[in-house]
Ligand SMILES: Nc1nc2c(c(=O)[nH]1)N[C@H]1C(S)=C(S)[C@@H](COP(=O)(O)O)O[C@H]1N2
């Protein structure tokens with residue numbers, strides 16, 4: 230049939246059934262490919278970990294039987310990832326074909342199918358390690374674009390071929406004459422190609438930042454020049470429900486303003502020490518790793534930790550003293566603050582003297598024997614014993630500007646939080662329950678970083694304060710476990726705890742809110758004997 234005779238889309242014979250089917254299937258494939266392209270672009274730009282294709286692919290890998298994985302590796306070697314992506318794209322196209330067919334036959338069944346596939350994409354992405362709040366975005370955008378394209382395209386195909394509709398004038402713009410049909414197929418083809426190009430672009434964009442993430446597992450930390458002894462057995466009580474003395478990286482609390490975790494290629498990272506210094510100093514990751522690194526235990530905590538809260542964790546850090554790096558730059562007289570800046574612009578203002586005294590204020594590269602996890606500041610962060618995180622613990626740190634409190638304000642200080650942020654002595658009850666003795670078992674942690682905990686007392690209801698047993702001190706910079714077995718009659722009780730620092734300061738019962746510089750007050754917990 231020659232198409233040149235018909236141009237204006239007016240026809241009394243709609244496309245035959247099989248032609249309509251070809252069009253609807255093409256529409257479905259094109260919509261799916263455009264959608265997946267949009268999804269991969271979004272994923273590549275926003276967070277490569279959320280690529281729905283890669284997540285579904287990874288899901289398939291997880292679910293696939295061992296032999297299937299072996300076959301993949303045998304057939305494709307290390308190229309199995311692109312192959313998997315290609316296969317998944319083909320699968321999406323096949324689902325798209327089905328959706329197009331269904332949407333044309335029985336709308337909105339194609340849209341429903343798209344919804345289901347989108348949901349699978351969201352779930353696959355959300356269940357990957359490191360999923361964040363932006364993770365579902367890519368799949369949702371992809372699903373939305375697919376639905377939009379699918380409904381628009383299938384609307385142009387006219388009606389399903391049924392005998393009673395054989396002589397029905399087609400709606401304006403519907404695909405009818407062969408020219409229009411060709412135009413339609415060409416449009417579908419262009420959309421499909423654009424979709425595939427977008428998938429490739431998304432993978433390409435994502436790959437560069439994924440390289441940074443892969444870099445974490447590539448980092449080999451040097452042996453510490455100064456090691457810290459393993460925690461003595463006496464520093465931990467074996468009590469169910471008591472916070473472990475050292476927090477695992479996975480369980481470590483996380484607080485930051487970063488919607489998208491900064492991804493830094495360590496080979497491109499450097500730290501600049503600038504501002505009120507005799508000479509600027511720049512140090513690369515390689516140079517930092519070559520320095521004599523020191524291990525230390527420091528308990529980090531957030532100023533937003535309410536009494537009894539869990540925004541506090543303890544780790545064994547590996548890093549280099551900031552004091553020694555500052556010495557290279559030689560701060561000028563009059564400077565009293567170091568404004569540390571993260572790659573994403575976040576800042577903390579730390580008293581200069583705190584970074585120059587003998588405490589373990591470090592540029593940390595290691596956490597519990599591993600490189601820093603991305604969420605905890607990879608490749609380099611600050612750790613400063615004795616200060617809340619918001620004035621000291623800059624993750625993804627790239628600049629230390631020596632300056633003055635009078636001249637600049639850091640991120641949270643401009644928002645009403647205290648300028649200096651020394652930690653306050655606090656204690657927490659993790660465990661309060663009846664025990665075999667007929668009384669109650671209480672246990673928890675107490676902290677006053679860089680001062681140390683001398684003792685802990687507990688109180689049942691409004692009784693006498695009694696001394697709790699403290700575990701051995703790991704370091705004055707870490708929290709300290711405590712436990713107590715106390716007599717308690719049958720019934721409901723309230724337990725309270727308070728700590729005394731090594732400087733003799735008794736924790737105050739005055740309740741203070743977290744704003745502006747940290748909560749105070751006694752933690753209490755109800756229990757029944
Ligand atoms: N770049 C950057 N670093 C940051 C923050 C941030 O928002 N951005 N938050 C700080 C705060 S308020 C705290 S309490 C600690 C928390 O560190 P963590 O997430 O490793 O526990 O990081 C600090 N470092």
Ligand SMILES: [Mo]
Nearest residue numbers: 531532618619
């Ligand atoms: Mo914090």
